[in-house]
Amino acid sequence: MENLDQKAKFLREDFTRALTNLDANTQPKWGKMGVQQMIEHMSDYVRIANGRTPMKTITPEENIPKMQGFLESEKPMRENTPNPLLPDVPPPVRHSTKEAAIAELQGEIDHFFVVHEQEAGRATPNPFFGTLSFDQQVQLLYKHSTHHLRQFGVEV
Numbered sequence: 001m002e003n004l005d006q007k008a009k010f011l012r013e014d015f016t017r018a019l020t021n022l023d024a025n026t027q028p029k030w031g032k033m034g035v036q037q038m039i040e041h042m043s044d045y046v047r048i049a050n051g052r053t054p055m056k057t058i059t060p061e062e063n064i065p066k067m068q069g070f071l072e073s074e075k076p077m078r079e080n081t082p083n084p085l086l087p088d089v090p091p092p093v094r095h096s097t098k099e100a101a102i103a104e105l106q107g108e109i110d111h112f113f114v115v116h117e118q119e120a121g122r123a124t125p126n127p128f129f130g131t132l133s134f135d136q137q138v139q140l141l142y143k144h145s146t147h148h149l150r151q152f153g154v155e156v
Contacts, residue, residue: 004135004138004139007138007139007142008113008138010142010145010156011109011112011138011141011142011145012109012110012113014156015105015109015145015149016102016105016106016109018149018154018156019035019039019098019102019105019149020099020102022035022149022152022154023035024036024098026152026153028151028152029079029150029151029152029153030079030080030151031079031080031151032088032089032090033090033151034090034093035098035152036093036095036098036101037090037091037093038148038151038152039098039101039102039105040093040094040095040101040104040105041086041090041148042105042144042145042148043101043104043105043108045141045144046105046108046109046111046112046141047108048124048126048127049112049124049126049132049137049140049141050108050111050112050115050124051115051122051124052108052111054125055125055126055127056125056127057125057126057127057128057129057130057131058084058085058127058128059127059128059129059130061130064129064130067128067129067130068129068130068132068136071129071132071136071139071140071143072136072139076143076146076147076150077143077144077147079151081147085127109141112137112141116134116137121133121134122134124137126140
């Protein structure tokens with residue numbers, strides 16, 4: 001995994017800044033989520049990475065090496081990648097404003113880094129990629145966040 005420190009810095013500092021600058025009414029290039037739904041979706045996934053939302057892996061064990069190989073590559077996630085854990089219709093937003101959703105997301109990202117600083121070597125299960133180390137989680141969160149920024153026309 002290349003540039004892991006840069007990816008961690010992006011997650012800590014630049015991701016929510018890019019979201020702040022994104023117009024809440026921007027239409028997605030693909031997918032069904034609006035901007036705020038995507039931000040809240042990312043909070044949900046950071047909660048998996050930081051351990052607040054424990055998940056079991058649903059990918060068959062024999063497919064985990066292939067999934068982790070993709071994760072550790074620099075290949076981006078494909079547009080419209082199916083997610084069997086998401087409903088066909090995105091849920092209504094939880095927060096009254098985009099800013100409140102971003103604040104929640106930044107809090108979850110901050111908690112992710114605190115947890116891993118306090119518990120060096122901690123590994124956390126992911127529903128699709130198996131049990132992931134801190135470095136793998138950073139790679140996945142970076143890959144996932146840039147996927148959704150591209151969804152709304154923001155290039156990183």
